[in-house]
Amino acid sequence: MERIEHHASFGGWQEVYQHQSKQLNCTVNFAVYLPPHLKGEKLPVLYWLSGLTCNEQNFITKAAAQKYAAEHQIILVAPDTSPRGEDVANDAAYDLGQGAGFYVDATQQPWADHFRMYSYLTEELPALINSHFPVNGKQSIAGHSMGGHGALIIGLRNPAQYQSISAFAPIVAPTQVPWGQKAFQTYLGADQNTWRNYDAVTLIQQTSQQLPILIDQGQDDPFLEEQLKPQLLQQAAQIQNYPLILNLRSGYDHSYYFIASFIEDHIRFHAQYLK
DSSP: EEEEEEEEEEEEEEEEEEEEEEEEEEEEEEEEOEEEEEEOOOEEEEEEETTTTTOOHHHHHHHHOOOHHHTTOEEEEEESSOSTTSSSSEEEEEEETTBTTTTOOOOTTTTTTOHHHIIIIIIIIHHHHHHHHHEEEEEEEETTTHHHHHHHHHHHHHHGSSSOEEESSSOOOOGGSSHHHHHHHHOOOHHHHGGGGOOOHHHHOOSSSSOOOOEETTTTTTTTTIIOOHHHHHHHHHHHHOOEEEETTTOOOOOOHHHHHHHHHEEEEEHHHOO
């Protein structure tokens, strides 16, 4: 594991690391924000998963999250959105291939050799964070768009590992929208029963252990009606009596201007469960 960036930020350090991933079978970057803390002090972790076309840089340079992570003494971890490299399969479309891992473990070739973001994020990356940074064992997960989908499905499938979940403009029902259907057909194949393992609406209907969920959705988001459909998750949560907060934000779109406007709320939300 090699540190490739190191910047002072709000009394702490914004860093980027690079390592050879066994799950992804390639070299991978991930960002870590270490808030100011006392020597020997252990802190909770908030994982952030970014959206289509993003990498570890988008969140750390655009979300303005470090200030609030420093105030609440939370370590922020922001991985890349997919495996990358000359030997990694890719597609010319922005919503498939490198930059568009969809946080699944691909079963179809040529993707299966590298596109194992689900296992990377639930097994390999947490093991690295736990062994190299001053963590106390408590963690939560958040994300945006495709990354909001990732945060929801990872949290819902692994409720014992997380304290809380949040998302900005998440893809909540990928089996029912074009982005998800295209990705799942490509990565997982034609058997739609396998798709359901990565669909938040399906998972919230099946889970017996509940985590608090916060979602913010811009009402001027151009992807709202076709790709995001937060009302589907809200309806499923109401039927299950699941603790879900959905905020519809007038005037806001899908951009990091939206995320930066409400990231303080999300970090404060997680902080109450990470204490």
